[in-house]
Amino acid sequence: MSMYEDFLKSAYVRRLPSGVENEPVNEKKKTKHKKPKEAFNQPPCDESPERMETLKNMLKESQIGRETLEFLKEKGSKLIFEKIDKVYGYFSPDKNIVALNPQFSDEDLAITFVHEVRHARQDSIMKNLDPEMKPDTMLKNGFMIEADACATECVLAHQMIEKGDFSIFEKHQKTPYAGMTTAFEKEFDKSKDWNKARDAAFMEWFNLRVKPGYAQQYVDFMGEIAKESIKQKEEDGCFIKDIDIKQMAKKLCINSKGECYIQNPKKLESPEKLNISEKQAAALVQGLRTFMSKLKRSPECMGMDNIYVKHADGTYTTVHEERKKINVNAALQSMTKGKGDNGR
Numbered sequence: 001m002s003m004y005e006d007f008l009k010s011a012y013v014r015r016l017p018s019g020v021e022n023e024p025v026n027e028k029k030k031t032k033h034k035k036p037k038e039a040f041n042q043p044p045c046d047e048s049p050e051r052m053e054t055l056k057n058m059l060k061e062s063q064i065g066r067e068t069l070e071f072l073k074e075k076g077s078k079l080i081f082e083k084i085d086k087v088y089g090y091f092s093p094d095k096n097i098v099a100l101n102p103q104f105s106d107e108d109l110a111i112t113f114v115h116e117v118r119h120a121r122q123d124s125i126m127k128n129l130d131p132e133m134k135p136d137t138m139l140k141n142g143f144m145i146e147a148d149a150c151a152t153e154c155v156l157a158h159q160m161i162e163k164g165d166f167s168i169f170e171k172h173q174k175t176p177y178a179g180m181t182t183a184f185e186k187e188f189d190k191s192k193d194w195n196k197a198r199d200a201a202f203m204e205w206f207n208l209r210v211k212p213g214y215a216q217q218y219v220d221f222m223g224e225i226a227k228e229s230i231k232q233k234e235e236d237g238c239f240i241k242d243i244d245i246k247q248m249a250k251k252l253c254i255n256s257k258g259e260c261y262i263q264n265p266k267k268l269e270s271p272e273k274l275n276i277s278e279k280q281a282a283a284l285v286q287g288l289r290t291f292m293s294k295l296k297r298s299p300e301c302m303g304m305d306n307i308y309v310k311h312a313d314g315t316y317t318t319v320h321e322e323r324k325k326i327n328v329n330a331a332l333q334s335m336t337k338g339k340g341d342n343g344r
């Protein structure tokens with residue numbers, strides 16, 4: 001439970017206005033010092049029930065907004081204002097609340113609302129975080145739920161455009177997620193097909209510069225599971241479950257009619273989509289090492305040859321291959337060290 005709460009704190013916090021929380025620390029610092037003026041241009045903070053009503057009425061303009069409000073009602077979840085440091089909002093399945101930060105604009109909050117409630121919906125279908133999932137499945141699932149929640153924002157933006165209101169779209173275009181609304185509109189223009197447009201937005205998520213930040217959260221989380229499960233002697237039940245990607249997409253990536261909008265779910269297992277960085281691969285190998293040797297789990301049964309590693313030159317290997325390299329290097333290092341000592 002505490003592990004889950006910890007993860008929620010880090011992963012389900014909403015992105016910052018600049019989207020920088022998922023970027024390297026030095027980037028973060030740069031942005032922080034850039035525009036001190038912006039702090040003074042914040043809209044006055046209104047937490048009144050009237051504002052909540054205005055926000056709900058704005059959402060009711062779109063079909064996705066109405067559906068989202070309806071879902072929240074059915075689930076008995078509460079929608080509240082909460083000033084959360086530098087975060088748009090969050091969803092907490094334990095407390096059954098969706099919190100929105102009143103310090104941001106109505107457009108920001110409308111976007112956040114559909115995003116966070118989409119997570120609530122996903123969680124009601126399939127646990128958003130399940131330590132039973134094998135590492136490759138967990139990563140696939142993690143990417144899927146985030147890309148899906150972000151693609152839902154694009155549906156909201158488009159439905160508002162159809163009502164003649166461009167404010168959500170324009171706001172979205174100023175975020176690091178802009179590529180997704182662009183991909184949605186481009187595809188919709190071409191095919192006039194909602195599912196294809198939503199799929200295009202979804203697939204674009206994997207090209208965003210914030211994506212590695214999400215991968216990092218899952219790498220960290222898997223390391224936590226490995227460590228905690230050994231401590232609590234619950235390791236047998238961890239990292240054992242496979243879920244077929246088509247089934248996963250069919251359950252999670254659905255439109256309001258219940259149809260899966262993903263055109264080709266198998267794509268999500270490709271190197272271009274299911275990848276982490278070299279550093280993350282090393283951290284994953286390190287994080288799972290004790291667990292794997294204690295439980296005698298092979299890299300294959302941990303799904304390590306299904307997770308790809310993206311290299312700077314554009315090539316891909318697998319985590320399994322990286323693991324071998326790391327092991328060989330470690331062996332070589334201890335050999336030369338041994339030799340040096342003996343030669344003296």
Ligand SMILES: [Zn+2]
Pocket residue numbers: 012115119146149
């Ligand atoms: Zn999210």
